[in-house]
Amino acid sequence: MQASPSATGASPTAFQRRSQLYRRHLDLDAAFADYEGVLAVAAYADPRVERALAERLGLADLSTWPRSGCAGPNAPQWLADAGRQPPNRPNKAVAQEDGGLIARLSEQEFLILQGLEADPGLFAALQGNWPSDAAESVHPLPHADSHCWLALSGALASEALAKLCAVDLSSRSFGLCDVAQTSLARVNAIILRQDLGATPCFHILSDASSAEYLWDALVDAMREFGGAPVGLEALRTLKLRDRPSESFSPTERHPRIQPRKAP
Amino acid sequence: MKLLNCPLNGPRNIAEFTYGGELRPMPDPAATDAQQWAEHLFFPDNGAGIVTEWWCHTATAYWFLAQRNTLTDEVIRTFPPSEVFKQGRKLAGKDGGEKS
Structure with a gap:
């Protein structure tokens, strides 16, 4: 069952749990939405533009996602x-x-x-079943507060990552469901590939304390490819619809993030 | 940049690793005086030739062993510690007994 956003326009400061990056999102006039108790950025701009961005090169913050x-x-x-x-x-x-x-x-x-x-609520069922008996030889590692979670999507995602990571993340050597634990922009990161329909997507989990640094580094690396932040709705649209949209138009760049001009 | 082959993660830049010193047997805590502990901790063998060393892949905090020729700086092989340590070390319990 898909969780539908409600209360679009929700303020992150009204939630006890919010992303380490929420100030970055506020600076970009993000539209936040409440996904059954989980606050996330639904979109920054027009949905059609965001979907095209996500197919080309988009960065989403999933740090509050379960x-x-x-x-x-x-x-x-x-x-x-x-x-x-x-x-x-x-x-x-x-x-x-x-x-x-x-x-x-x-x-x-x-x-x-x-x-x-x-549905984010479904995750609670797993969380509530952790064994309490040490004899079972398994213990929970929550990851929710220790890591930020970013998703870099788009056909150019591996090229943008190549600027920051020494591991070859191109499709020829890093396939679906491959995992790399390595250094990304000089911070430790777990990188997982899970495509959204036909669009490549890399989940990136890194130390929460350097979330703003990593976000800025990725946005900077994406600029030369015309990439920009996208909301969760753009990724969900790609996940649910395999059919590629019309080709990306260079004039449809993100309204608030422009490519860096050559000096 | 030099590459080192992590047994868990594969080849990675040497900048992702931390050196952990030579692999040496730990003295028996019950039969070791302060002088012997100090020598164990602070006086490495520093031999010329093939030595076995601890290395850590920082991104995963994974410790492993490497055989390296200190004369040529060639890493001959890397391998998980389970090849050497077949069982977990037993620590002394509060009651004086031993526990895993």
Whole structure:
């Protein structure tokens, strides 16, 4: 079931939980929306422009979107018992039936991302079932407050990332559901590829304390490709509709972020 | 930039790694005086030739071992610590016994 946004125009300061990047979004006149208790940027500009941007090169902040993780010798079995499909080797991810993603970060550590189109409330069911008995040899690793979560989408996403990351993230060497734990703009990051329909998309989780720095670095790297921030609605539209839209027009750039002029 | 092959993550720039010192057996805590502890902690062997060293992939906080020729700076191989440490180290419990 898809969570529909409500109370569009909600103020982030009215929510106890908000992204570390909310000041950046306010500067861009973002339209926030309440996704059943989760506050996220729905859009910055016209939906048609944002969708075209997301297909070309768009950056979305998903830092408030539900996620979790677990670790321990018994973690793979516990996930399987909970009806999830854990990957069978490190640095791989598996798309779940509910649209989410489970990544294996090491032999005994897993990261769980909620699907963009799913109901955030469904995640609470998993959160409430963590074992309390240490003898089960699995413990939760929440990731919700320790990491920011960005999504870089678009046909040019790997080219923009190549400016900041030494690992080759192009399609020829970094496929669907591949995971790279590496340095991105000199901060540690977990990078996962989960395409949205036919559009490449990279989920990026990094230290929450350097979220503003990483956001600024990515936006700066995207400028030469005409990329700009996009809201959650643009990504969800891509996820739900595989049909590519009309080609991107260079004149339809983001209204508030312009490409850097050559000196 | 130099590359180092992390057993968990594959080849990465050397800037993503932290050196952790030589692999040396830890002295028995119950039969070691302060002088021996100081020598263990602060006086590396610093041998010329092939040595085994601790390295950490910082992005994942993953510690592993590397065999390196200190004369040529060639890394011969990297491998997970489980090849050397088959079991977890047992620590002394509060009751004087031992626990895993």
